Amino acid sequence: MKAIMITGYGSPEVLELANVAKPEAKPDELLVRIHAASATTADTMMRTGKPYVGRLAVGMRKPKHPIPGTGFAGVIEAVGDQVQHFKTGDRVFGETTLGFSTNAEYVAVPASGVVLQMPGSMNFAEAATFCDGPLTSLNFLKEIGYIKPGQHVLINGASGSLGTAAIQIAKNMGAEVTGVCSTRNVELVKSLGADRVIDYTQEDFTKAGKTYDIVFDTIGKSSYQKCKNILSHSGMYLSPVLKFSLLLQMMWTSAFNKRKAKFGATGLKSDDFLRSRLMDLVEMYLAGKLTTVIDRKYPLEKVAEAHTYIASGRKKGNVVLVVEADDL
Secondary structure (H helix, E strand, O other): OEEEEEOOOOOHHHEEEEEOOOOOOOOOEEEEEEEEEEEOHHHHHHHHOOOHHHHHHHOOOOOOOOOOOOEEEEEEEEEOOOOOOOOOOOEEEEEOHHHOOOOEOEEEEEOOOEEEEOOOOOOHHHHHOOOOHHHHHHHHHHHHOOOOOOOEEEEEOOOEHHHHHHHHHHHHOOOEEEEEEOHHHHHHHHHOOOOEEEEOOOOOHHHOOOOEEEEEEOOOOOOHHHHHHHEEEEEEEEOOOOOHHHHHHHHHHHHHOOOEEEOOOHHHOOHHHHHHHHHHHHHHHHOOOOOOOEEEEEEHHHHHHHHHHHHOOOOOEEEEEEOOHHHO
16 A cells, blocks of 8 residues: 655655555454545654654654554445444544554554544545544643633634634633634634634734633743733643643642643543544534634645645644545
8 A cells, every 4th residue: 555654753855655565454443445634733743753752652763653644534444353333334534643654545443442433424634634623622622721611712823723623612612712813814713703813913912911711822832931921810821732841831830820831642642532522523513513624635645745834834724635536
């Protein structure tokens, strides 16, 4: 099968198209023919091996798994003889977490893992993105930030994959939402339900004089230190981008400050937890309360171009790798 192989940490050029052996489904696994896979900011960070602390999980000198990618959507081609709730031909989507391996034509995944049947109204491209922005944002807002109706929430990076999902999730949970983005994305952020939009090219949100119960810095471009004065009495600064400074701020605020700095690695949660939260997101989608913003689609062999575009900082919503040409 065709697959992207990563030869070591570095620039997008370390991503190479190769022919490798097609995986086989073990007794408790599904063999999925992939139609679409997500391409994410997290993928680009894992490709570079930065921050270095992340190498403890993914490999010190080079990635433990030579095929990158985690989010996928496709059709089951074979099932192991112990599998009961899936069958050949089912349309499925999910996440391999630390198993990676989705930048390929096929992937074998545990039937008990983070995998669900796709709703009939969902296409492969949008399904492949659900375990990035939506799943991460739901975990941060609900499980880490303990979001409540009526709270004031600011989302920095509101036009990205996490941001576009976070706006909709926070609104669905009854919060008043402020989004921060560039001028060209203001209308997009408004269209997703943000009550207020701050154009960071015109205004510094940390000096706008308004306080928030949650500041969700989806892109890690700010810091707890910069945001602490706009946090409410017991407000939280949340970021999925791990930095050494954030670790220090987490330790300090957990002991000495009611205003907290928090980080969480969503992909390290249990499969049962992630699958349950993914089901919550499907319910939101079916209720018409969660839509997917897709900026660009790239064929599998142009994954390096996808990573370069993501790193440019111009991405709106999601970037998808299309493995089956008919889905482009």
